[in-house]
Amino acid sequence: MSGVAVVRRDSNASGEGCTDAPVLRERGQREVFCGLTGIIWLHRKIQDAFFLVVGSRTCAHLIQSAAGVMIFAEPRFGTAIIEERDLAGMADANDELDRVVGQLLARRPDIRLLFLVGSCPSEVIKLDLSRAAQRLSRDHMPDVRILNYSGSGIETTFTQGEDACLASLVPELPAEEAEAPPSLLVVGTLADVVEDQFTRLFDALGVGPVRFLPSRRADALPPVGPNTRYLLAQPFLAETARLLESRGATRLPAPFPLGIEGTTAWLRAAADAWSVSAEAFDAVTEPARRRAAQALSHHRERLAGQSIFFFPDSQLEIPLARFLSRELDMTLLEVGTPYLHRQHLAEELAMLPAGTTLSEGQHVDRQLDRCRAAAPDLVVAGLGLANPLEAEGITTKWSIELVFTPIQGYEQAGDLAELFARPLNRRTRLRV
Ligand code: SF4
Numbered sequence: 112m113s114g115v116a117v118v119r120r121d122s123n124a125s126g127e128g129c130t131d132a133p134v135l136r137e138r139g140q141r142e143v144f145c146g147l148t149g150i151i152w153l154h155r156k157i158q159d160a161f162f163l164v165v166g167s168r169t170c171a172h173l174i175q176s177a178a179g180v181m182i183f184a185e186p187r188f189g190t191a192i193i194e195e196r197d198l199a200g201m202a203d204a205n206d207e208l209d210r211v212v213g214q215l216l217a218r219r220p221d222i223r224l225l226f227l228v229g230s231c232p233s234e235v236i237k238l239d240l241s242r243a244a245q246r247l248s249r250d251h252m253p254d255v256r257i258l259n260y261s262g263s264g265i266e267t268t269f270t271q272g273e274d275a276c277l278a279s280l281v282p283e284l285p286a287e288e289a290e291a292p293p294s295l296l297v298v299g300t301l302a303d304v305v306e307d308q309f310t311r312l313f314d315a316l317g318v319g320p321v322r323f324l325p326s327r328r329a330d331a332l333p334p335v336g337p338n339t340r341y342l343l344a345q346p347f348l349a350e351t352a353r354l355l356e357s358r359g360a361t362r363l364p365a366p367f368p369l370g371i372e373g374t375t376a377w378l379r380a381a382a383d384a385w386s387v388s389a390e391a392f393d394a395v396t397e398p399a400r401r402r403a404a405q406a407l408s409h410h411r412e413r414l415a416g417q418s419i420f421f422f423p424d425s426q427l428e429i430p431l432a433r434f435l436s437r438e439l440d441m442t443l444l445e446v447g448t449p450y451l452h453r454q455h456l457a458e459e460l461a462m463l464p465a466g467t468t469l470s471e472g473q474h475v476d477r478q479l480d481r482c483r484a485a486a487p488d489l490v491v492a493g494l495g496l497a498n499p500l501e502a503e504g505i506t507t508k509w510s511i512e513l514v515f516t517p518i519q520g521y522e523q524a525g526d527l528a529e530l531f532a533r534p535l536n537r538r539t540r541l542r543v
Contacts, residue, residue, distance in 0.1 A: 129463040134451060139474030142495045143424055143449060144173075144511070145264030146272025147230065151177050152515060153276055154187045156300045157325050159223040162188040163215065164262070165208065165240060166230030187222075189215070193234045204238055205246075212247050216255055224256050224329030226276060231263035256283065256329065268449045269493075270347040270425050270514060273300060277324060280332065281354040284324075287336035295321045295381055296333055296360065298352070299345030302517035303327070309368075309520060312378060315395045318385045324351075335360050340384050342377060344368060344519060346459075347426035349452050366458040368519040369427075369527060370434035371403045376458065399521035406525025407438055413532045415440035420487035422496055423447035423473050424510040429459045431491070431513065436464055439528055443467045444485045447478065489535060506538045 147170060150162045164170050171190035191211045193204055208227075216222060225247075227240045244259040251257060260275040261267060267275060277298070287294065295318055297309065306323055313321045322333035337359035343352060346367055356362065365380035366373045375396060382392045419441050421428040428448045435441040443463070447470040453460070463469075470478070475496070482490060482505075490500055490507045497507040508531060518527040 128461040128465055129467050129469060130457070130461045132460070132463075132465070132467065132469055135468070135470040137470060137472045137474040137477065139472075139477070141268075141423070141449070141473035142475050143268040143473075143493055145231070146262035146267030146269065146275060147173055147228065147264075148177060148269050148511070149262065149272030149276060150174060150188050150228065152300055153273060153325065156303075156327065157224065157329055158327055159221060159329050160187065160226065161215065161219065161222045161224070162226045162228055163212065164188070164190040164228045164230060165193055165235050165238065166190055166228075167232040167235070168192055170230045170232075193232070193238065204234070205243060208238070208243055209247065209250075212251075212257070216251060220254075222255055224258070225251075226279070227257065227259040228272075228276075229259065229261040229263055231265045236263075258283065268424075268426075269511075270345070270427075271449075273345070274348045274350050277348060277351040278354050280325065281335070281351060281358065284332050284335045284358070286358075287334040287338055291334070291336065291338050292320075293338045293340060293384070294334075295319060295384075296324055296335065296339050296341040296355070297321065297344050298324045298341050298355065299343055299348055300325060301344050301519055305517050305519050305523065308522055309378075312395065312399070313381065316378070316382050316385070316387050316392065318381045318387065337361075340381070342381055343455060345427075346430055346452070346455060347450075349450075349455065352455065364458060366433065366462065367427075367430040369430045370438045370524050371400055371407065371521065372438060372462075373430060373434060374403075374519070374521050374524070375400065396521075403521040403524040407528055409525065410528035410532045411439050413535060414528065416442065417488040417535060418442040418444050418485070419489045419491065419531070420444045420482050420485055421446045421448075422478060422482070422490065422492035422510075423449040423470070424491075424493045425514050426450060427510070427513055428491070429456050429463065429469075432467070433459050433462045434527070435531065436467075437462060438524075439531075441531075444487050445470060445478075445481060447471070447473065449473070489531065506534050508534050 154162050227244050229240045240259040244257045248257045258279045260279040262272040335358045339360035340363050341360050342363050363380040363384055365377045368374040368377040428446050432443050432446040436443050445468040451471045490505055491510050497509050500507050517523050
């Protein structure tokens with residue numbers, strides 16, 4: 112590696128770091144958003160898709176309040192409210208759904224892909240949305256493809272809604288041509304600006320063709336097959352990955368593209384698969400690494416030595432903890448995650464400092480007790496926990512912001528560090 116100081120502490124996948132670390136597994140009351148939340152970022156990404164939540168007024172309120180401030184034109188999500196009166200007969204509920212979909216598609220000819228998104232009210236659970244999607248597809252294909260997935264709070268947390276959505280797309284991906292050259296598929300929603308930066312880097316490295324899932328347009332779904340190599344851009348896509356592999360694609364193991372180190376290793380996994388030399392890799396990535404190192408240095412002074420406690424929420428916790436400890440010298444008190452996918456996180460776990468307390472799942476009262484006893488400088492938690500903790504004088508960062516904000520890649524490394532520095536700076540100002 113040339114020039115730029117990429118922070119490297121010795122770690123490997125042979126049992127160092129947290130590869131074999133014990134994990135505190137907890138099952139109890141948990142405080143997380145449901146998978147409907149993913150619609151907020153997915154609808155911005157797939158520009159000709161519409162997300163129709165089949166749910167209750169509670170679901171409508173969740174989506175509206177989480178996304179309402181962003182509505183300035185015709186929104187591409189909505190809620191078909193299935194109420195108790197519909198229970199008089201499931202046929203009525205299906206008729207009602209067909210009517211709502213028919214009206215929507217007549218009014219919005221720009222829609223090419225419609226997701227029926229299931230939720231957890233009992234009225235909705237009784238509806239067979241997969242049959243509804245098949246029935247409606249017969250009526251509206253080829254103009255509109257209609258798929259379904261569940262964002263129910265019983266089955267999904269927060270970011271798992273994206274996994275369920277992308278998993279529903281995998282069977283729809285066209286098969287790659289028999290003699291197709293190897294291609295790279297980047298899997299997981301990235302902000303367009305981040306996608307464009309990665310596209311330029313892959314181009315400069317000679318890696319490609321490169322495609323993204325989800326694609327920006329539903330009528331340009333990427334092909335998949337045995338010559339597809341895929342990189343996960345997000346750590347919460349277990350089912351999508353499983354389905355891609357069932358179609359012949361091969362995962363390139365890598366940490367996630369957060370911070371300089373994660374981004375470098377992520378890009379290198381693709382570069383190695385395309386036999387890019389170390390010299391060419393360094394030449395292409397060095398300017399961006401240098402800029403990122405400079406951006407991080409502004410925040411390291413504020414964050415170094417500060418302790419942090421992660422409540423489980425987005426499944427981004429382990430990659431974030433790796434970045435904060437290795438590139439900003441923060442101290443990890445506990446890293447909680449809703450689910451720990453050991454295979455997808457193997458490279459991340461190997462890089463976490465040995466002895467880090469890891470927890471999976473949640474028993475919220477016990478975890479709150481551990482958090483208070485540890486007295487962290489900063490807590491990362493969902494909205495439901497962050498506000499009460501702030502009231503107790505504990506400084507918090509909302510984990511949802513880390514999903515809504517572009518944080519991947521070299522150019523965003525400084526912004527990512529700033530997201531953690533900002534609440535600490537605010538707290539300091541309040542104390543002055
Ligand atoms: S899907 Fe369930 S948890 Fe999510 S908003 Fe609707 S009722 Fe609430």
